[in-house]
Amino acid sequence: xxxxxxxxxDDVISLLQEVKDPEIPRVSVVELGMITGIEISSDxxxxxxxxxxxxxxxxxxxxxxxxxxxxxxxxxEDVEVKVDYDIQWSTDMITEEGRRHLKESGFALPAHxxxxxxxxxxxxxxxxxxxxxxxxxxxxxxxxTLCRAIxxxxxxxxxxxxxxxx
Amino acid sequence: xxxxxxxTTAIKNLLFRMADDELIIGHRNSEWTGLGPILEEDxxxxxxxxxxxxxxxxxxxxxxxxxxxxxxxxAFTRNEKNFYCCHFVEYPIRDYDFSLMRHFLxxxxxxxxxxxxxxxxCQPLANLAKKVRGEIKYHTMHANIWISQLGKATDESNxxxxxxxxxxxxxxxGIFEKSDYENELMESGVFDGEELLQKVWTDIVTEVIEKSNxxxxxxxxxxxxxxxxGGRKGYHTEYLQPLLxxxxxxxxxxxxxxx
Numbered sequence: 513x514x515x516x517x518x519x520x521x522d523d524v525i526s527l528l529q530e531v532k533d534p535e536i537p538r539v540s541v542v543e544l545g546m547i548t549g550i551e552i553s554s555d556x557x558x559x560x561x562x563x564x565x566x567x568x569x570x571x572x573x574x575x576x577x578x579x580x581x582x583x584x585x586x587x588x589e590d591v592e593v594k595v596d597y598d599i600q601w602s603t604d605m606i607t608e609e610g611r612r613h614l615k616e617s618g619f620a621l622p623a624h625x626x627x628x629x630x631x632x633x634x635x636x637x638x639x640x641x642x643x644x645x646x647x648x649x650x651x652x653x654x655x656x657t658l659c660r661a662i663x664x665x666x667x668x669x670x671x672x673x674x675x676x677x678x
Numbered sequence: 679x680x681x682x683x684x685x686t687t688a689i690k691n692l693l694f695r696m697a698d699d700e701l702i703i704g705h706r707n708s709e710w711t712g713l714g715p716i717l718e719e720d721x722x723x724x725x726x727x728x729x730x731x732x733x734x735x736x737x738x739x740x741x742x743x744x745x746x747x748x749x750x751x752x753a754f755t756r757n758e759k760n761f762y763c764c765h766f767v768e769y770p771i772r773d774y775d776f777s778l779m780r781h782f783l784x785x786x787x788x789x790x791x792x793x794x795x796x797x798x799x800c801q802p803l804a805n806l807a808k809k810v811r812g813e814i815k816y817h818t819m820h821a822n823i824w825i826s827q828l829g830k831a832t833d834e835s836n837x838x839x840x841x842x843x844x845x846x847x848x849x850x851x852g853i854f855e856k857s858d859y860e861n862e863l864m865e866s867g868v869f870d871g872e873e874l875l876q877k878v879w880t881d882i883v884t885e886v887i888e889k890s891n892x893x894x895x896x897x898x899x900x901x902x903x904x905x906x907x908g909g910r911k912g913y914h915t916e917y918l919q920p921l922l923x924x925x926x927x928x929x930x931x932x933x934x935x936x937x
Contacts, residue, residue, distance in 0.1 A: 567810055568732020573920045597736070597802065600809040652718040653816050654725035658732075662718075678812045 519586050521550045527586065531578050534571050535657050538613045541575060548596045556589045561596040566658040566678070576591060601629075603677045614675050615641060620663060622677035629668025630677050638674050640665035648672075685866055688859035689800055690741060691762070692869055695857065696791070697737035697909055701753055702918070703784060704730030711770050717775075721848040726781070726817050733810055740802045754929045755840035758919045764909040768918045778828070779842035782821035782886070783850040787879045789814045794875065799867035799878055822886050829890030840892050847895045851876075852906030 528547060541547055541569065549561035560579055564572045576593045583591040585624045603622035606614070611621055620641045623634040637646045637652065645667030652662045653676065661676040679689065707727035714720025738749035746752060766784060769838035771777045792814060828835040854876040863869040884894050897903055908914070 566729065566732060566813060567736045567806070568728045568730070570728075597805045597809065600805065602812070629812055630819075632819060652722060653820060654722040656721075658725060658728060676816075678816075
């Protein structure tokens with residue numbers, strides 16, 4: 513009988529680094545903190561749990577199928593992706609690597625909320641991703657997607673987007 | 679009905695009331711897409727509408743897990759008699775002052791409701807509430823800023839916002855119309871009730887309104903305070919069925935079509 517190497521959680525996680533946010537293709541679902549659990553049964557069936565960023569995020573179905581197809585590249589019997597509402601996503605769950613990739617993609621970073629709700633103070637004088645100035649103004653808490661806000665920098669006169677804290 | 683059945687029916691009724699409110703106001707707010715008075719507001723209303731539809735879908739998903747049909751079937755195949763939204767969300771968008779005041783009054787109530795539900799004994803609903811309340815905070819922040827800006831900007835903007843408030847306020851009270859399951863929900867720790875919700879809402883709304891140079895309407899008249907009742911029991915305004923027809927026009931051509 514051939515030996516089957518058991519797939520590990522680490523194998524799954526490192527592969528899921530290749531599944532990117534469809535709207536910010538530098539950042540993976542792992543870096544965004546969307547993967548909330550991975551179970552591998554003794555007969556090599558994998559269950560991946562993911563939590564959506566925003567309840568109304570239209571990318572959830574796409575991500576579910578991308579995650580499934582990606583994990584199927586491993587020698588596994590079957591993959592099931594479940595949407596997990598038991599853990600509520602927050603921008604605090606984005607990894608340091610994820611924050612670095614967001615910044616490199618031109619986004620201002622979300623302030624850490626530490627389980628508090630967002631307040632207007634956390635949205636003002638956000639650091640400009642282009643020139644680093646904090647002389648900035650919130651123009652609209654709603655941007656081109658649910659997870660982005662639009663700010664304006666008075667120092668370099670540019671509009672910029674922020675991955676908004678939630 | 680046994681106690682268990684009564685309990686399940688009560689939770690489903692609450693979920694339907696909330697989900698239907700979200701679905702209908704989400705569709706109404708989406709009518710501003712491409713028509714907002716300034717670009718930022720166009721985007722804001724579209725974005726908030728998308729949030730509302732997401733919340734509706736999540737609530738329908740909980741219903742689905744309790745044995746009801748899936749979210750699309752619930753949203754797009756019921757007729758108006760089986761909808762439990764309040765009248766307030768059914769009204770056309772009208773002028774921007776009306777839409778903005780509705781957004782303020784409705785979303786303030788929605789934010790408080792979800793906040794109360796974070797402690798619900800219905801665990802899936804409590805989990806969803808914890809998720810949604812951070813998103814709604816953006817909505818109420820947006821509403822509060824505009825009410826304050828327009829309440830204080832010019833005579834014309836103040837007069838128009840006051841007129842919108844006078845018109846919207848009695849309609850907004852329909853949000854708090856009790857269903858037949860109110861006691862069951864309160865006794866079983868699912869929801870602390872419409873009366874408490876309305877009390878907290880009135881305090882918060884009054885504070886924002888008064889800071890914005892506007893006046894709270896005086897409605898002690900019982901006829902006015904129940905003017906917009908009926909929605910929670912399946913009786914609706916003339917505006918709902920045409921909206922449902924429009925929302926489901928494409929779906930109805932072929933409900934089994936794959937997209």
